[in-house]
Amino acid sequence: MTIHMVKLCVGAEDIEDLENWQARLMKQGREPFHHTRMMPKQKDQLMDGGSIYWVIKGAIRVRQRIVDVRQIAGEExxxxxxxxxxxxxxxxxxxxxxxxxxxxxxxxDAPRDLTSGEAAVNIPPDLDAALKQAGVW
Structure with missing residues (x-):
């Protein structure tokens, strides 16, 4: 059964910051990646169509499909x-x-993807939540 991961996108002000960071990695010939200290115990479920949901400025705003989970040697x-x-x-x-x-x-528990037309509108998280609560969005 598929499971996802959620992580803070530390230092990112918006989705474009995440895009720029990953574009720099890809220019260096690397695929987008992130290092973390703990190996997920549910690796197989993550690899079964799981995504990482990035939290930017207090809200999940974007996701990426996880294509691999590797154990690598660190310094310590x-x-x-x-x-x-x-x-x-x-x-x-x-x-x-x-x-x-x-x-x-x-x-x-994961938020649903925006359609292409909806993705063109970049609404601040607080306004988005207020519109949902009012039943408008």
């Missing part, structure tokens, strides 16, 4: 390298409080 201990599909898929904003590391995210 081994690390986990998460490798992503370069395609960023914008999602409906979903508020998320700050946390350390990463968390698993059940598919039922």
């Amino acid at each position: 201990h081994s690390m986990c390298e998460l490798v992503f599909d370069p395609n960023l898929v914008r999602t409906y904003a979903k508020r998320k409080k700050a946390f350390q590391g990463w968390r698993y995210l059940k598919p039922a």
Whole structure:
């Protein structure tokens, strides 16, 4: 059964910051990746169509499909390298409080993807939440 991951996109002000960071990696001949200290125990479920959902400025805003989970040697201990599909898929904003590391995210709890027309509108998370609460969005 598929499971997802949610992680803070530390230092990113918006989705474009994430795009730029990953574009720099790809110019160096690397696929988009992120290193984390802990190896996910549910690696097989992540590899079964799972995505990483990035939290930017207090809300899940975008996701990327996870294409590989590798164990790599670090200076003092081994690390986990998460490798992503370069395609960023914008999602409906979903508020998320700050946390350390990463968390698993059940598919039922993941925000749905925006359609191409919806993705063209970049609404701030607070306004998006208010519109949803009012039943307008």
